[in-house]
Amino acid sequence: MGFRVMPKSAFPGWVEQMLQTYRVVGPRKIRDRYMFDEVNSPGDLDLTYSTTVLPPKKVLLPQHEELLSFDLESGKMEAAIDTQPTVLLGVHTCDLHAIRLLDAVFEDGYADQHYIARRQNVLLVSLECLSPCTEKSFCKSMGTLSVTEGYDLHLTDLGDSYAIDIGSERGQALLELTENAQPATDADYSRLNQTLSDKWPRFPYRLESDITELANLLAVSYDSDLWEELGEKCLGCGSCTIVCPTCYCFNVIDEVDFSLNAGSRIRQWDGCTLSQFAVVAGGHNFRSTNQERQRHRFFRKGKYQMEAYGLVGCVGCGRCAEACLVDINPVDTFNELSRRRIPMTRRHKEVLP
Amino acid sequence: MTLLKDKIVSSSLYVPVQATIRDIRALTPLEKVFSLTLPDGMLLNHEPGQFVELSVFGVGEAPISITSSPSRSNGFFELCVRNAGDMTGVLHQMKPGDVVGVRGPFGRPFPMNRFLGKDLIFAIGGLGLAPARSVINQVLDERGKYGKVIILYGARTPGDLLFTDELEEWDRRSDVELHLTVDRPAEGWDGNVGVITTLFSHVQVYARNTVAITLGPPVMYRFVLMELLGKGVPEGNIWFSFERRMKCGVGKCGHCQIHHLYTCKDGPTFSFAEIKHLEGAL
Structure with missing residues (x-):
């Protein structure tokens, strides 16, 4: 299946549509730094962000999370399972690789129902990185500069539009919230390929071993x-x-x-x-x-x-x-x-x- | 018949089952045995060497080895707990009829089928008798399946010896060799005085057919190990059980990791062959 193209001008409308059904979490600028936070309107998002202070793992594994509540008088005990439908928007590919590891850990052996429930209700919309976040990043050395699976939708910035790769049926349904994502033309393929090949040399290898x-x-x-x-x-x-x-x-x-x-x-x-x-x-x-x-x-x-x-x-x-x-x-x-x-x-x- | 283990895969692996304290026995001022029953005839169905996560609601949860043997767990099981931390401090104040939380059983048990026909030597220090007792009573209840049974047990003082009634019972048996020692004697003690390794001179083993199970404080392991290896007991036949901090019991929270191994699921039982390369394990 090929990819879709959405003009950037249509992006805010799409996010508005998401906000009708989903909690949307994405990169926001707070003073001079960025953080993943709940978005109330499309203007809150800044997809040109460098890196965030905390990674998006906090959406799947919150810093402080209730596992269960208990009442000793009634003897009642209840698991707290969070199933809030959420779109996690603008995840860089390094963080997507990290989420794949978290998935593997929490699914391994006795599965962690709290993580799994949250994960199943999170749609991942990842974002192709076109230049290094910071001088300290070394994603190219770790093989995480790119991603081919693990997302529901994957965005690549083509200047005036986004190329959108559909990674799952849930992702497709999310994209259908907008009518402005059109099948890619030959010119779009050419632009996407150029963008991807241009980005590669911008990232340095920093590890001296493979x-x-x-x-x-x-x-x-x-x-x-x-x-x-x-x-x-x-x-x-x-x-x-x-x-x-x-x-x-x-x-x-x-x-x-x-x-x-x-x-x-x-x-x-x-x-x-x-x-x-x-x-x-x-x-x-x-x-x-x-x-x-x-x-x-x-x-x-x-x-x-x-x-x-x-x-x-x-x-x-x-x-x-x-x-x-x-x-x-x-x-x-x-x-x-x-x-x-x-x-x-x-x-x-x-x-x- | 429901098993406690099935609870782990239901709503949340972190939600304990509410177990009732049916009996409490004080062994020493610091150690008590809690006998617990699960609700609705639920079974623990553990194997020797496994542990449970024990909760006092509102205080916390900690891993506790199961001291009763599967062969003697008829509708209840026993935990021998030292008053050593927040949770155990409150637990020690509790009364029969009170409710605690239990999850498990967790961990890799001792490979009892590999011990069949072997001479067994137990080298136990202090609270190590709690998990060891699960193995020992299992062995004694299937006595014909094993060779010699030698139990070496050391405590700080005679008053610190645990399960003295059972020690006497084991001592009376002709098919069990029991040797006790204390670091510091008290009045009336006419037994051995010294660290546990001083007991090894009293015992004869046929090393290549011997399995050693050593349970006790980390400081003891090195010295016991030297004795056992010195006698020629094979590295794969020397078994430990390790204590570590644990918060989940299922290899996720990270606290119990020894190099790449998770004490909670890859252990807590390990053979020396499995961990001898891992600095800091012992």
């Missing part, structure tokens, strides 16, 4: 001196995990209301770089140093997730590098590990543009 080598690189780098150096720098603030689109670790706590008889069980984001993450009752900490925690974080990103789910554990969005107060970042970390192992040639640059 992503398929990362797991092996880490496997031989467990005892690297670099972890000690990162551990000395790391402040243990946890920002890297909070802003990461593939981090999903969580804590579960109880909150009680004033009656002391009823309350909620709450899931909230947690992070393996926080000092208390692996502490058990009695006080023993199974990862007691920043060094061990940073190493665990990078092993999850570069090795464990790939081996467990066949999907990249780091999508190269660069948010953690932006957020880190002491400039610990995946590119420098992986490159330094690689340099300390064997001198690597810059093979990407020789083979590819």
Whole structure:
């Protein structure tokens, strides 16, 4: 099936139509930064955004989420399942890759009904990236600069119009809310292909090893001196995990209301770089140093997730590098590990543009 | 017949079943055994080595190993809980008839079928007897299926020994070899004094036909391991159960991860062969 083309002038009308039926969440400008937030009118959206402070995972896995409510007097207990129909609009391809990993994790083994219910009611409208978000992003190195599946609709900016690829029946139905999406003409194909081939050289390769080598690189780098150096720098603030689109670790706590008889069980984001993450009752900490925690974080990103789910554990969005107060970042970390192992040639640059 | 496990795949895996405390026994000032019944004849149907997520509503949830053996869980099961944290602190104040939440059973059990016909040596420290008791009583209830049964158990003081009634029962049996030790003796103690490894000189094992099950605090594992490997017990025959922080029980919340392994679903039981490359596991 080919793609559709919608003039940009028709886009606000389409969003208006969505807002009749759906909660719409997309990138909004807040002062000089962007965040995914609920949209009340098409003007709230800014699809020219660079990157957002927090990734769109917060729509699927909220920072603070009720799992169940309980009432001890009546003995009643109820799961809180959120099924609000939502359009998640303007998701960059790195974040789409991250959502594929979240899907795999929460569907694996005993499925997490809270995540699944929300996910099934979220329509993903992704957006082709045409230039790097920030100096810190390295999506091209992680293979997330493009996407061929996992979206309901995928938009590419053609200047005065959007090329819209339909990824699912639900996506098609969403597109049918507007009458202004026409089948692409030969000229549209030509424009789209030109746009896609023009974008590629704008993105730099920043990793000096190929992503398929990362797991092996880490496997031989467990005892690297670099972890000690990162551990000395790391402040243990946890920002890297909070802003990461593939981090999903969580804590579960109880909150009680004033009656002391009823309350909620709450899931909230947690992070393996926080000092208390692996502490058990009695006080023993199974990862007691920043060094061990940073190493665990990078092993999850570069090795464990790939081996467990066949999907990249780091999508190269660069948010953690932006957020880190002491400039610990995946590119420098992986490159330094690689340099300390064997001198690597810059093979990407020789083979590819 | 409904199983507690089926509840996990119904509305939400996080919604516990409300279990009733039918009996509470204090073993020491810090440790109590809670006997729980599930509603409507629901069965736990666990295997030795598994655990449940135990809730006190309004306080929280924590993973607790199941101390009763499947062979002795007739409509109820037992958890031996140390008063060590927020949830367990409140639990220790509770009375028979009170309601707690239970999810599970979770985790990979001990591979009992691989232990058939083997000599079993248990090396247990402190609260490690709670999960070990599930295995031991299962073995004793099917005694003919196994070779020798040797139990080494150490506690800080005689007063810290758990399940003393059952220790006496095991000691009386001619088909069980029980050796006790304490770090610090008290008046009337005429047994061994010293760490658990001092007991190994008392026992003879045929190493290649021996399975060792060692349960206790992390600090104990290294020393027990040296003894066992020194006796020639194969690495794949040395079994542990690990304690970690857990919030989900199903390999998602991330807290219990040891390298790439999730203690909650890949463990908590592990053989030494499986984890010997993983620094920090022990």
